[in-house]
Amino acid sequence: MRATTIRRITLTAAHWPTGTTWALARGLRQAAVPDPSSPGPVRGFEQEAAFHLGARHAVSFGSAPAALTGLLAALALPAGADLALPALAAPWVLQTVRDAGLTPRLLDVREDTLHLDPAAIPAGVAAVLVQHTAGVPADLDALGTACAERGVPLIEDFGPAVGARWKSRPVGAIGRAGVARLDDSRAVSAFGGALVCTEADDLDARLRAAPPGRPTGRGIATRIAAGHLRILRSWPRAAAFVPAAGARGAGRAERWLLGSAEARATALHPAQAEAGRNGLFALQGYLDGVREAAATLRYGLPAGAWRQAVPDGALPVWSRLLVRCEDPAGCARAAARAGVEVEPAPLVDLSDGACPEAARAARECAALPCHPRLSGEDLARVLEVVAGWVR
Numbered sequence: 001m002r003a004t005t006i007r008r009i010t011l012t013a014a015h016w017p018t019g020t021t022w023a024l025a026r027g028l029r030q031a032a033v034p035d036p037s038s039p040g041p042v043r044g045f046e047q048e049a050a051f052h053l054g055a056r057h058a059v060s061f062g063s064a065p066a067a068l069t070g071l072l073a074a075l076a077l078p079a080g081a082d083l084a085l086p087a088l089a090a091p092w093v094l095q096t097v098r099d100a101g102l103t104p105r106l107l108d109v110r111e112d113t114l115h116l117d118p119a120a121i122p123a124g125v126a127a128v129l130v131q132h133t134a135g136v137p138a139d140l141d142a143l144g145t146a147c148a149e150r151g152v153p154l155i156e157d158f159g160p161a162v163g164a165r166w167k168s169r170p171v172g173a174i175g176r177a178g179v180a181r182l183d184d185s186r187a188v189s190a191f192g193g194a195l196v197c198t199e200a201d202d203l204d205a206r207l208r209a210a211p212p213g214r215p216t217g218r219g220i221a222t223r224i225a226a227g228h229l230r231i232l233r234s235w236p237r238a239a240a241f242v243p244a245a246g247a248r249g250a251g252r253a254e255r256w257l258l259g260s261a262e263a264r265a266t267a268l269h270p271a272q273a274e275a276g277r278n279g280l281f282a283l284q285g286y287l288d289g290v291r292e293a294a295a296t297l298r299y300g301l302p303a304g305a306w307r308q309a310v311p312d313g314a315l316p317v318w319s320r321l322l323v324r325c326e327d328p329a330g331c332a333r334a335a336a337r338a339g340v341e342v343e344p345a346p347l348v349d350l351s352d353g354a355c356p357e358a359a360r361a362a363r364e365c366a367a368l369p370c371h372p373r374l375s376g377e378d379l380a381r382v383l384e385v386v387a388g389w390v391r
């Protein structure tokens with residue numbers, strides 16, 4: 001049976017809460033005819049984000065590189081200073097650190113959690129950036145202690161973990177500050193936007209001091225188009241009529257749209273802000289659905305099949321459900337024939353093999369579908385497809 005004739009089980013389902021289209025329309029209207037008596041959609045989104053993410057301050061940006069660039073400037077790190085980050089960090093993070101005039105210091109990850117080992121943080125670094133890989137929070141107590149002993153700030157990349165918790169507290173502002181590329185979370189549909197969260201009043205003031213670049217009409221159009229492409233290819237009804245090659249092409253088009261120069265404006269557009277605010281209201285329901293699907297899958301395979309351990313005190317959001325696979329590419333091809341999308345090697349080793357644990361994780365990992373739109377029959381089919389490939 002051809003995969004296109006059965007219900008395709010998509011790898012992810014973008015968060016599309018009721019009312020997002022109206023939220024976009026409200027934001028576009030507010031951009032055209034601002035209401036001087038209102039704080040505006042962007043400030044409203046920041047206030048809602050700070051509330052939902054448990055932070056004192058949340059500052060919005062039009063793109064993740066702009067958010068991280070603004071944060072690094074606000075931290076006033078010395079030019080050329082070393083910034084420690086995991087070898088499994090997102091590629092855009094590495095490039096942004098370099099563009100900011102800093103020297104990235106790639107460190108290996110722990111074999112069990114795929115997070116930075118606090119004991120391995122070298123002396124002499126100016127800051128440490130930790131990534132909550134695949135939506136699983138890192139041990140922020142140990143990392144915070146290690147940074148405090150060295151007198152350097154801890155930065156969280158919590159985009160994959162929006163809504164995750166560390167010891168009952170939302171991640172994002174537990175360190176000195178956190179940056180979130182909202183496209184990574186798939187929980188808040190802000191169409192290319194990003195957030196910086198912090199508890200520090202002085203850091204918030206410095207983040208807001210720089211005048212933001214005004215988003216253009218073309219820029220917001222590309223972002224909204226990219227978001228709709230993601231929604232289209234994540235809906236099972238649409239995916240059933242789109243061949244796998246077409247889905248991959250849509251993904252490349254989405255990345256091109258979001259990566260275009262016009263889509264990298266530093267300011268958040270009111271339409272993005274209204275859509276993101278709408279997504280925050282439905283965040284908890286989305287996360288409950290993800291965790292329920294993840295529990296079914298994790299209990300359906302042997303414990304040794306799962307590639308990432310959860311630290312004590314962490315409540316993940318499972319933006320990626322990683323398994324240890326004999327042949328990730330072969331598993332993905334076999335799954336595609338059965339109408340199931342499996343992503344081989346969802347992790348990238350930025351050290352090009354210099355960090356052995358990161359290289360091994362990037363080589364042997366595969367990601368399984370895990371989102372609220374999966375039915376019980378879908379989950380059973382995922383388990384059936386991957387059971388013969390996991391270690």
